[in-house]
Amino acid sequence: xxxxxxxxxxxxxxxxxxxxxxxxxxxxxxxxxxxxxxxxxxxxxxxxxxxxxxxxxxxxxxxxxxxxxxxxxxxxxxxxxxxxxxxxxxxxxxxxxxxxxxxxxxxxxxxxxxxxxxxxxxxxxxxxxxxxxxxxxxxxxxxxxxxxxxxxxxxxxxxxxxxxxxxxxxxxxxxxxxxxxxxxxxxxxxxxxxxxxxxxxxxxxxxxxxxxxxxxxxxxxxxxxxxxxxxxxxxxxxxxxxxxxxxxxxxxxxxxxxxxxxxxxxxxxxxxxxxx
Numbered sequence: 001x002x003x004x005x006x007x008x009x010x011x012x013x014x015x016x017x018x019x020x021x022x023x024x025x026x027x028x029x030x031x032x033x034x035x036x037x038x039x040x041x042x043x044x045x046x047x048x049x050x051x052x053x054x055x056x057x058x059x060x061x062x063x064x065x066x067x068x069x070x071x072x073x074x075x076x077x078x079x080x081x082x083x084x085x086x087x088x089x090x091x092x093x094x095x096x097x098x099x100x101x102x103x104x105x106x107x108x109x110x111x112x113x114x115x116x117x118x119x120x121x122x123x124x125x126x127x128x129x130x131x132x133x134x135x136x137x138x139x140x141x142x143x144x145x146x147x148x149x150x151x152x153x154x155x156x157x158x159x160x161x162x163x164x165x166x167x168x169x170x171x172x173x174x175x176x177x178x179x180x181x182x183x184x185x186x187x188x189x190x191x192x193x194x195x196x197x198x199x200x201x202x203x204x205x206x207x208x209x210x211x212x213x214x215x216x217x218x219x220x221x222x223x224x225x226x227x228x229x230x231x232x233x234x235x236x237x238x239x240x241x242x243x244x245x246x247x248x249x250x251x252x253x254x255x256x257x258x259x260x261x262x263x264x265x266x267x268x269x270x271x272x273x274x275x276x
Contacts, residue, residue, distance in 0.1 A: 166263030
């Protein structure tokens with residue numbers, strides 16, 4: 001597995017594993033399978049209600065905790081400073097962990113306008129040793145500019161919706177200019193639809209890969225970190241087989257050409273979207 005080194009020195013794999021909707025014993029088994037297949041970054045969130053599932057999978061795994069990167073996220077209803085600190089601690093209690101490697105603000109919720117306060121809580125949580133690195137999710141340039149202006153600290157990661165129908169070039173450019181690694185949620189979009197795209201199927205065939213592998217490789221070549229999810233061991237393994245081929249510049253341009261300004265899956269624009 002190739003890696004990125006974040007601005008603060010933390011090393012993370014170039015591909016992570018999403019855990020949304022993986023709960024209970026089934027979720028533990030799926031996540032444990034993913035670890036066995038080679039995943040070392042596990043992405044969860046307070047609002048996924050599966051931090052305990054992730055923690056149990058980590059405990060059952062033969063891979064040492066020190067070799068795993070575990071990430072969670074702060075929900076919008078707990079942006080107030082003291083609530084944020086309590087919630088991070090609750091996240092750790094739920095998972096049965098001593099620390100998180102990454103902790104993110106899930107959404108900015110700009111109508112409530114408490115995200116700077118929440119960010120200060122994450123800064124302090126890092127100082128307290130509760131988390132190793134801190135970041136955000138779904139933050140726009142205006143939100144990030146304000147974090148820097150009011151706290152002097154910028155995130156090391158910004159996790160955003162990113163797939164071939166919505167390639168987020170402007171946000172990626174901003175992140176890169178500020179040494180923020182872009183991480184991709186829903187990296188395969190609506191997989192049932194995107195994986196049947198004729199253009200992508202044609203390109204994938206030329207590399208001897210499936211469409212999912214082509215998309216994930218495209219995201220790696222954009223310099224981002226995708227976090228695909230799969231419940232089947234075969235697909236989990238296939239989603240890591242991305243480092244033995246390179247997409248040509250011409251094919252990268254074709255894939256980027258599929259992106260549209262309104263390509264979000266559920267119209268979740270961080271400028272107005274509210275998550276609690």
